[in-house]
Amino acid sequence: MFVVKVGGSEGIDYDLFLKDLAGHRDFVLVHGGSNELNEISTKLGKPPVFVTSVSGFTSRLTDRETLDIFNMIYAGKMNKMLVEKLQQLGVNAVGLSGIDGRLLEGRQKRSLKVIENGRKKIIRGDLSGTIEKVNVDLLRLLLDNHYTPVITPPAISYESVAINVDGDRCAAEIAVALRAETLIILSNIPGLLKDPADESSLITRIPRAEIDRHIEEYAKGRMKKKLLAAKEALEGGVKRVILGDARVENQLSKAFQQQGTVIE
Amino acid sequence: MFVVKVGGSEGIDYDLFLKDLAGHRDFVLVHGGSNELNEISTKLGKPPVFVTSVSGFTSRLTDRETLDIFNMIYAGKMNKMLVEKLQQLGVNAVGLSGIDGRLLEGRQKRSLKVIENGRKKIIRGDLSGTIEKVNVDLLRLLLDNHYTPVITPPAISYESVAINVDGDRCAAEIAVALRAETLIILSNIPGLLKDPADESSLITRIPRAEIDRHIEEYAKGRMKKKLLAAKEALEGGVKRVILGDARVENQLSKAFQQQGTVIE
Numbered sequence: 238m239f240v241v242k243v244g245g246s247e248g249i250d251y252d253l254f255l256k257d258l259a260g261h262r263d264f265v266l267v268h269g270g271s272n273e274l275n276e277i278s279t280k281l282g283k284p285p286v287f288v289t290s291v292s293g294f295t296s297r298l299t300d301r302e303t304l305d306i307f308n309m310i311y312a313g314k315m316n317k318m319l320v321e322k323l324q325q326l327g328v329n330a331v332g333l334s335g336i337d338g339r340l341l342e343g344r345q346k347r348s349l350k351v352i353e354n355g356r357k358k359i360i361r362g363d364l365s366g367t368i369e370k371v372n373v374d375l376l377r378l379l380l381d382n383h384y385t386p387v388i389t390p391p392a393i394s395y396e397s398v399a400i401n402v403d404g405d406r407c408a409a410e411i412a413v414a415l416r417a418e419t420l421i422i423l424s425n426i427p428g429l430l431k432d433p434a435d436e437s438s439l440i441t442r443i444p445r446a447e448i449d450r451h452i453e454e455y456a457k458g459r460m461k462k463k464l465l466a467a468k469e470a471l472e473g474g475v476k477r478v479i480l481g482d483a484r485v486e487n488q489l490s491k492a493f494q495q496q497g498t499v500i501e
Numbered sequence: 502m503f504v505v506k507v508g509g510s511e512g513i514d515y516d517l518f519l520k521d522l523a524g525h526r527d528f529v530l531v532h533g534g535s536n537e538l539n540e541i542s543t544k545l546g547k548p549p550v551f552v553t554s555v556s557g558f559t560s561r562l563t564d565r566e567t568l569d570i571f572n573m574i575y576a577g578k579m580n581k582m583l584v585e586k587l588q589q590l591g592v593n594a595v596g597l598s599g600i601d602g603r604l605l606e607g608r609q610k611r612s613l614k615v616i617e618n619g620r621k622k623i624i625r626g627d628l629s630g631t632i633e634k635v636n637v638d639l640l641r642l643l644l645d646n647h648y649t650p651v652i653t654p655p656a657i658s659y660e661s662v663a664i665n666v667d668g669d670r671c672a673a674e675i676a677v678a679l680r681a682e683t684l685i686i687l688s689n690i691p692g693l694l695k696d697p698a699d700e701s702s703l704i705t706r707i708p709r710a711e712i713d714r715h716i717e718e719y720a721k722g723r724m725k726k727k728l729l730a731a732k733e734a735l736e737g738g739v740k741r742v743i744l745g746d747a748r749v750e751n752q753l754s755k756a757f758q759q760q761g762t763v764i765e
Contacts, residue, residue: 325662333596333597338595
């Protein structure tokens with residue numbers, strides 16, 4: 238049993254990835270859709286707004302209108318595209334968001350402490366949060382009946398409001414809940430780079446005790462959350478997290494051969 | 502056990518409908534999203550195109566781009582909006598499209614014979630079709646585990662391609678597959694009208710033997726498919742189909758009290 242997260246950034250070749258993935262059995266797929274969301278929301282006159290928290294993490298501001306478009310792209314276009322392609326490859330996929338059956342439940346953030354133009358600012362009412370509970374019974378129900386879950390944010394708050402949650406941390410929570418041995422996180426970079434501008438500066442191994450140091454020293458932007466997700470997964474009992482490249486052929490097989498950044 | 506279809510036309514009050522619905526147990530909800538789809542696809546520079554078949558049925562032309570936007574609206578925005586609101590009302594809803602787990606499987610139309618400017622024309626390659634199989638095991642799996650399915654087109658073809666199918670006929674197929682006693686189809690009109698311009702001309706009862714005559718004499722546009730769906734449901738063993746108004750309070754309870762057009 239493994240969990241694989243494929244990002245939604247530019248340059249990812251989903252056909253190559255799914256062809257590789259369909260050769261495996263007993264997995265859960267988690268996906269993103271950020272690039273597509275940025276494009277469509279801009280076309281709909283609602284360009285994305287990102288904020289940087291005081292602790293240095295970047296996130297999307299999510300009001301109700303953004304959340305509706307988020308659902309359109311993540312749960313609609315991306316999720317059903319992946320399910321359809323998996324069906325074509327003989328995998329009996331079932332796509333779910335975290336709202337469905339309260340699959341991913343968590344806490345809505347009361348407020349975001351962000352840095353704007355160098356000054357601290359508090360934002361309230363944002364529809365984002367953190368997953369605290371996975372409905373593992375629903376996942377097992379599907380897996381035991383030979384369905385392959387394809388999971389996407391948003392999650393649902395305890396008050397039953399849809400909340401935007403980070404996809405990598407969502408995959409980590411699912412891997413922990415399913416007691417998966419391996420979590421693979423694929424995106425449009427080879428893994429953690431010492432120098433983000435130089436793809437040959439890949440860090441190939443990170444011992445779990447050194448994750449925090451790597452977050453501080455090397456991780457920028459989205460990579461910070463990937464390492465945080467890896468840390469949460471390992472702390473929850475997952476043996477190994479591999480950050481790999483979703484742009485190349487046999488991405489998944491390469492990740493299983495421990496190419497990319499292996500964190501354990 | 503009953504199946505209820507709520508349309509996606511203008512004027513439907515989903516909050517009122519769901520409040521009424523949430524008081525019931527043991528049902529499957531099927532929904533549309535046509536009005537929202539028309540609006541968003543127009544905003545995205547892909548305005549809808551409708552054709553009329555030689556037999557007088559109206560349908561949406563569905564190329565790949567339209568199908569992607571269809572997924573965005575039906576499986577994304579509308580489905581997750583309904584699931585979220587049901588969750589808020591204490592119903593543990595799970596939203597699925599017909600692609601998921603091959604829930605709704607059928608045949609892609611080889612060609613559409615349409616009338617354009619008074620002349621017959623053949624259109625090939627349209628991503629639309631007709632449901633022939635319902636994965637009733639998946640529906641039962643969810644229902645038996647106290648999840649309420651919220652179902653939306655598209656369906657999936659035998660060749661695993663997503664196909665646009667009519668929502669009312671989709672609800673009829675599900676009602677038949679689940680051996681439901683009652684199928685309720687709610688939209689933004691009171692039922693079948695003798696005169697579409699006069700809402701007081703409601704036809705309150707249609708004996709099953711007279712459906713065809715009513716299709717020919719009174720049904721216009723979308724209403725033709727609703728009666729066809731009713732006919733298919735009754736032929737498949739459903740006892741009663743009720744066409745009701747989704748714009749008013751207690752729509753569902755009123756339908757159960759046999760207000761609207763009762764076909765049996």
